[in-house]
Amino acid sequence: MVSSDVPKTQRALIFESYGGPLEIKQLPIPQPNEDELLVKMEYSGICHSDVHTWLGDFHYVSKCPMIGGHEGAGSVISVGSKVKNWQIGDKVGIKLVQGNCLNCEYCQTGHEPLCPHVWNIGVQKYGTFQEYATIRDVDAIKIPKSMNMAAAAPVLCGGVTAYKALKESEVKSGQIVAVTGAGGGLGSFAIQYARAMGMRVVAIDHPSKEAHCKSLGAEWFVDAFGTEDIVAHIREITDGGAHGVVNFAAAKVPMEKALEYVRKRGTVVFVGLAKDSKILVDTIPLIFNAVKIKGSIVGSRLDVNEAMDFVARGAVNVPLELVKLEDVAEVYTKMHDGKINSRVVVDFSL
C-alpha cells in the first residue's frame, strides 16, 4: 500500500567521480520490492566515512556514481506486499549495513556486519542523501514515535559504532576508559555513552576540543599533540593505565601509544580506519601484561536498538547541527579540517 502524495522525482546529492563535484540532482524515486519499505527521509547524519567514500578511499568496494549518506531517519510511506509489522507512517531508521544473508554463522549469532554478503548504504548502494530510499523490511530499524528523529539519525552509524566499541572494551562501571579522537563525531558519542554506562572518561584530542569533551562528560582531558610523554602522563592520571582504550583517531601513533598506556589485562579497541593501517605490536609486553587488542566495526541491529534507547531516554545527548542537503560539501571540508564539534545532520525540510 502506498501513501497518496509520493512525487515522481526527488532531490539527491550525487557525485560522479571520486573527489568530484557534489551536486543536487532530480532523480526518479525508487520503487520498493515486495519485501521492502519506501522511506521518506527526514534527517540524515553525516559521517566521516562519507567523506572517505567520496574521496575514493574505499574505491575497492564502493560504487561510483554514488549518493552518499548512511544514517537516515524518516517515515514509511510505502510498504511492499510481503512486508509484515510495518505501517504507513511508522518511524524508521536506515543504517549502513544492509542485505545480510540471515543464514551464515555471523548472521545466526547476531554479528551481521561480518556477513560476507552485506552491502553498505552510501558505499555500494545509494544512500540517505536523497529524499526517498528503499530498504528491506528486516534491515529497517524501528524508531519509537516519541523520539527526536534528528537525534536518532546519527545513532545509526556513529552512535552505534561508539556504543558497540565501548562494550567491546569490557570496561566496567567505575573503571576508566581512554578515548582517542574524543572530540570528533564518534568520540563525542563515546564520551556520552561511556558516561551513561558508568565509565570514567579520559578524552584525548587536540586542545581546541577540551571544552567540548569536558562538557560532554570527560573527567580528564589530555592534549594529544602537546603532551610531552603522553604514555607516562596517562598512566599517572589513571594510576596504572586505562582499563580500556577505544581508538577513534585514524592514525598510527595513537594506536601504538594506546598499547603502552593500557592497564595490565586491559583491552584496546581499534575503530578508526587509518589510511596506513599497519602498526607495530611488541608481543612481549602484550603477553606479560595479558593485554587484549580488538577490532570493532559498527554494530548489529540489536546494538542499534540498545544505542537508540539511550538517546530516547535522554541518557545520551550529543549536540546536533542541522544543515541543508546543499551544505554537505561544506561540512565535508570542515570535517577534514577538524572543525566539527558535534554531529551534523541534514534536515530535509530546510
Next chain:
Amino acid sequence: MSSANIPATQSALIFEKYGGPLEVRQVSVPQPQENELLVKIEYSGICHSDLHTWEGDFEYASICPLIGGHEGAGTVVTIGSKVKGWNIGDRAGIKLINANCLNCEYCKTGHEPLCDHIQNYGIDRHGTFQEYLTIRDIDAIKVSNDTNLAAAAPVLCGGVTAYKSLKATNVKPGQIVVLTGAGGGLGSFGIQYAKAMGMRVVAVDHISKEDHCRNLGAEWFVDAFDTPDIVAHIRKLTNGGAHGVVSFAAAKKPMEYALEYVRKRGTVVFVGLPKDGTIPLDTLSLICNEITVKGSIVGSRMDVDEAIDFITRGIVHVPIELVKLEDVPSVYQRMKDGKVTSRVVVDFSMR
C-alpha cells in the same frame, strides 16, 4: 614442626654465569619462615623457559648464580609456626609465580601473575632443581593423593599455561582451535587440554611431530615449514578460519600468519616469547573482521587447580620422560634441537 630426617645439605643444579656450566653441587637446605613450608622435591618439570633463563634471555629479571626449575612437586616435611591448613606428608606443588602481594587489583581479582611484586622460582629466586625448597603456604598448590605426582609436576607451568591460554581463546566445544608449536612441551599440553575441553584441534608444527600430535588428539596436522600457502590451507580445512589460535611457537612468522587465518570475530592468543617479538599488525583487517589479539602468561592458583584436576581425572595425559637431575644439560640441548616430544621431568629418586 619437622619430619625427623632432613639433612643439612642437598643436591642442587646451579649455574654461576649465563650459558655457563650446569653443575650439581651440595648446598645448604633452606630453613622455612614462620609462614612457609619446606617441601622435599620428588619431581620437577623442565620448561623451555628454564633453558632461556640459563641462556640469559631473561637477564633483566633473573638472578645469577641461580638454581633453575619452576615446576616442582613433592611432600611437605616442615611447617612454619604460623602455617594453617597443611600437614607433614601433604603433597605440594610449586609453581613459577609466588609471593604475590595479595592486595593489589590483580591479586584481588585472581590475576596473580600480573601483580607487580611477584617472584618467580627459577628466575629471581632459587627454583625446583634442588631437593628441598621453601614456599609460602598460600603459594603452595595442594596436590591430592590420587594424583600421579610425576604427571602433576609439569602442569605447574607448562600445563597451566596451555590450559589458561585455551580459555583465553573463547573457543567453545565443537569449534576449531589452531595450535602453533603444537608438538612442543606447551603444544602437547595444548592438544590434550583442547580435546578435553571439547575443541577440535589443528596442530601446526614440524613434520617430524605429526604422529605425536595425532596421538595426542589433533584432528588435523599442518606442516609449519613446507605448506606452500599455509594461510589458505588452514582457511580451507577449517572452512573459513580457526575460531581461535594459540601461538606457542616462539617466532614471528607463525604469529603473523595466525592473524590471517583466524576466523572473523576469532581470537589469537600469543604465548610463545620470541627474542624479537615485534610484529606488524594490520588494523584495517583487524577492525573489519573484528579480530581479537591477546597475550596470555601462565595462570592463577585457581587455573592451576583446574588444570591439575584434568590430570587427576585422567582426561589429560602427556607422555612423560623421567630423567636424573644430572641429565638437565643434555635435555636443554635436545630442547634446542627440537628433539623433545613430551614433557621431561626430573625424578629426584634417580641417582
